[in-house]
Amino acid sequence: VSWSDLWQDSPDANTTTRAVYGHVAVALSTKHVLVLGGKLERRTRPEEPLPVHLFDAQHRAWSVLTKRTCTQSPCIRWGHCACLISSGVLLLGGCNSLYNLCDCWLFQPTSCTWCKVALGHNIEVRSFASAVAVSSNEARGQRPDSMIVFGGQWCNGGPYEYLNEVLK
16 A cells, blocks of 8 residues: 555645544545545634535545535534435534534535435434445445444533444
8 A cells, every 4th residue: 555645746735724633535436535524723613614625636636615605504513424325425413612413414516505404313413423325225336325324422511422323
């Protein structure tokens, strides 16, 4: 395995937020990766919109999608989970400097639009869970249409509570 710093080699490396953790990266194709949210090195306000960046691996170039017009969008967060399903990128939960989050959003990369998704049943707030995309149809070549979420944690002014559940 050989590693190289694609960010450093990017022509716009100095204009894109680099110091970030707790974000998610979702492969849209073999050449494009969407990076959603994360805790930034600078202080953020909980009402800020979720940062969205697109990395073009072929041209080693970053695009900031957050600055496009989005009528509604999730707030800034880290520790969330996301995956690519047939209708877009599904994002769940996370936390920010004030809140544990229990919301679900669908992102359309081509139009840079967000849509809040109603959760079908009571689900506890969670951050740092893992998720995978799955298909309810076994047909070959069928894109996943739902997400399975594993575990997570949350804090309510005291020690962390860890979740031991699997949700679809």
